[in-house]
Amino acid sequence: MEGGVATNQRFPKIKIREIKDDYLKFELRETDASMANALRRVMIAEVPTIAIDLVEIEVNSSVLNDEFISHRLGLIPLTSDRAMGMRFSRDCDACDGDGQCEHCSVEFHLDVRCDQDQTLDVTSADLMSTDPSVLPVDVAAKSNSSAYDASENRGIIIVKLRRGQELRLRAIARKGIGKDHAKWSPAATVTFMYEPEIRINEEMMESLSIDEKRSWIESSPTKVFDIDPNTQQVVVTDPEAYTYDEEVIKKAEAMGKPGLVEIEAKEDSFIFTVESTGAIKASKLVVNAIEVLKQKLDAVRLSDDTVEADDQFGELGVHMRGG
Amino acid sequence: MISLAPQLCRMDTLLYLLVYPQRPLLTTRTIELVGYDKLGAGQNATVAVMSYSGYDIEDAIVMNKASLDRGFGRCIVMKKSSAMCQNYGNGIMDRIIRPPRTGRQAERMQILDDDGLASPGETIRPNDIYINKQSPSVKLSGGSSAGLPDSAYKPSIQTFKGSKGETAVVDRVALTSDDELNIRFKFIMRQVRRPEVGDKFSSRHGQKGVCGTIISQEDFPFSERGICPDLIMNPHGFPSRMTIGKMIELLGGKAGVSCGRFHYGSAFGEPSGHADKVEDISETLVKNGFSYSGKDIIYSGITGCPLQAYIFMGPIYYQKLKHMVLDKMHARARGPRVQLTRQPTEGRSRDGGLRLGEMERDCLIAYGASMLLFERLMLSSDPFEVQVCRVCGLLGYYNHKLKTRVCSTCKNGDNISTMKLPYACKLLFQELQSMNVVPRLKLAEA
Structure with a gap:
């Protein structure tokens, strides 16, 4: 860094532990809580997906009212691999926001009528998409994997119809982010914990x-410690x-052995658990x-305000623009 | 299971329905015997008992926006509006006619069908007309209503009332008639509402509170299991209310969700041994990897750092109460006045003013804010210009024809002063005079 200013730049490392389509567990090291939390927040609120946003109901003689059905439709996760490249309908210049535009929207049709005596479930499978890459997640999963047990999956139920009832509608799915409405959030669960450092x-x-060892181990609500069957020593298994419930520490104190175990949270290591709704793969969710996050930082770095405020920021301004 | 069907067939004056009702995770034997658990009156909200943002003081609750987006606390409000098509005898009746599609009223009659009634499924806005009714102006004349000319009818339309921007949907329309052959039209107007700041919620322990603020999920605290509460409740609600039951409900509910069995929270463990005691619940919690106390380590959603304290968190059955701000909010600048006193009307339904009461007045007097008092109590209320006779001290009048001021007691206009006083004051003087009490004004130089 010019001027001999010490830089606090760090190079975070990621180690993937477990990876599935909708589940990801990874370690994030050599960074701090602000970075880990920023990542978590962006995953929940700002990674775009596609969800039904506009519903035009033609016929609805079901027991649920139009608003009810529209709300349910909105919450169905749709495969959104295209979302990052799509435009928000509010700043799409190819259309006037009526949803007929391939750049910003996908149209769905639903037309179901019950003509039998049993109740008919209207499910996500009845939603006909005009774009084969944007489908309800359960439908997409059914068509993708052969090993998938179709009998187990009945689809996401939208409404149930009895004889003579009908539901016909047109829905427009749009790109959006979780900040505007939770239906656009691709994250089912995003959480992290500090990696504990346990010293016995x-x-x-x-x-x-x-016996004392055993009762001490049992004081922890989660299975952290165990006794080695060979050496009879207490070992940290997991x-x-x-x-961080400190039950074992309290137990040690109650046993008259304070300092039996020392547990500290490593300030710079985080274990992330990410579960996706299926709209995008969990791994893709992290990458997106x-x-x-990079785009947001660029927006700050490249904005005229920061250049103008060079005097104010000084070294920092140059640093932000990568100087 | 109690069927919801009759509710959707009846024409109730007012009906509130929860969009996604749930069965409580923790019940008591009595609740089961009464069948209250099958009523679906609320939802199991994950509650964190902690302080957050300051918008949770005085029993207010902080709500998670993502939970609301997903349908927590959402409700359907059905309100009935009705209209009568009266039969006056002699074959004379009110009539409902096809609405004009052009002209001054056309816009307000958009939602009407050709039969002159609002059609189901239409969105209705305040001041929209839902029935295009006309009444005969002369109700006693003989002959049949078919013989009456159009000029004999005057419009008696009915409009949808509500504050600006508050739209509803016409859900159902029903027609009924009675012995006198009057036809009654009933319209059910439906609204789906998501919770907003100021809506009232309550747990089953009388711990009611309004929603103080709505905060997005990423700002909400989370546990390392990924649990994010739906609701944050301030711990100050506990010490004075002593609602131990609520804490037991939280524990029981938490044990319930983690082991997959509905728990019983009957008090004192009940002799039959039916209820789950706190000790047993704690054991279940520990078995499922929670702390025995029901407290969790929580991370701040804003900073990502763990919170200093362990947070008591778990599911509690919450009910949405019918007191919603949408039905209550009210403000007015200018507006209608009462005819008798010429003061602003009272109450939201009459677009009334907000009263500066006696105690507020006392404060202003104590503060010495005389100009403000004058403005509130007279200028903004019921100012009235009177002519006062300096000789007899009674009220005179202004003769607009002759452009002179006259005192009707002295029969001249020589010593008249003009001044302003509240209309209510003038009214009082005249009422006193009618009782043979004479109030006389003695004027001094201002």
């Missing part, structure tokens, strides 16, 4: 009898199961979140 005072531990 071996000397003090050895002074405990086997440090991440520890929930980083992309969105």
Whole structure:
């Protein structure tokens, strides 16, 4: 860095633990809570997906009213791999926002009528998409994998119809973000924890009898410690199961052995758990979140305000523009 | 299961329905015996008992925007408006006619069908006409109503009332008639409402509170399991109310969701051994990896740092109460006045003013804000110009024809002063005079 200013730039590392289509567990190291939290927040609120936003109901003789059905339709997750490249309908210049435009919207049709005596479930499978890449997630999953058990999946129920009832509508799905409405949030669960560092005072531990050890281990609501069957020593089996409840510390104190175990949260290591709604893959969710975060930083860095405010920011302004 | 069907067939004056009702996770034996758990009066909200943002003081609750987006606390409001097509005998009746499609009233009659009645499924806005009715101006003349000319009818339309921007949907229309052959038209207007700031919620322990603020999910605290509360309640609600039941409900509910069995929260563990005791619940919690106390480590959604304290968090059955701001909010600048006193009307339904009462008046007097008092109590209320006779002290009048001021007691206009006083004051003087009490004004130089 010019001027000999010490930089606090860090190079965070990611290690993927477990990866599935809708589940991802990874470690984020060598960064701090602000970065980890920014990533979490962006995943929940700012990664775009596609969801039904406009519903035009032609016929609805079902028991649920139009608003009810529209709300339910909105909450159906749609496969949104295209979302990052799509335009928001508010700043789409190819159309006037009526949803007939391929750049910003996808049209769905639903036309179901019950003509039998049993109740008929209207499900997400009845939604006909005009774009094969944007489908309700359960429909997409059914068509993609052969191993998928179709009998188990009945689809996302929208409404039930009895004989003579009918539902016919046109719906327009648009790109959006979770900040505007939760239906656009691709994240079912995004959370992180600080990685715990557990140090057992071996000397003090050895002074405990086997029964004492056992009762101490059992004081933890989660299974963090265990006894090695061979050596009869207490070992840490799963440090991440520890929930910072401090039960074991309290137990040690109650047993008259304060300092038996020391547990600290590592300030710079985070274990993320990401579950996706299925709109985009969990891995893609993280990548898109980083992309969105970068775009946001670029917006700050490249805005005229920051150039104008160079005097104010000084070194920082140059740094922000990558100087 | 109690069927909802009759509610949707009846024409109730007012009906509130929850969009996604749930069965409570924690019940008591009595609740089951009464069948209250099958009524679906609320939702199991994950509640964090903590302080957040300051918008949760005085029993207010902080709500998660994502939960609201997903349907928490959403409700359907059905209101009935009715109109009567009266039969005056002699074959004379009110009539409903086809609405004009052009002209001054056309816009307000958009939602009317050709039969002159609002059609189901139409969106109705305030001041829209929902029935295009006309009444005969002369109701006693003989002959049949078919013989009456159009000029004999005057419009008696009915409009949808509501504050600006508050739209509803015509849900159903029903026609009924009685012995006198009057036809009654009933319209059910439907609204779907999502909770907003000021809506009232309550748990089953009388712990009611309004929604103080709505905060987006990313700002909400979360646990390392990924649990994010739907609702934040301030812990100050507990010590003075001593609602131990609510805490037990939270514990029982939490144990219920983690082990997959509905729990019973009957008080004192009940001799038959039916209820779940707190000790047993705690054991279940520990078995499922929670702290025995029901408290969790929570991370701040804003900073990402763990909170200093352990947070008591779990599901509590919350009910939405019918007191919603939409039905209550009211403000007015100018507006209607009462005919008798010429003061602003009272109450929201009459677009009334907000009263500066006696106690408020006392405060202003104590503060010495005389000009403000004058403005509130007279200028903004019922100012009235009177002519006062300086000799007899009674009220005179202004003769607009002769452009002179006259005192009707002294029979001249020599010593008349003009001044302003509240109309209510003038009214009082005249009422006193009617009782043979003479109030006389003694004027001094201002």
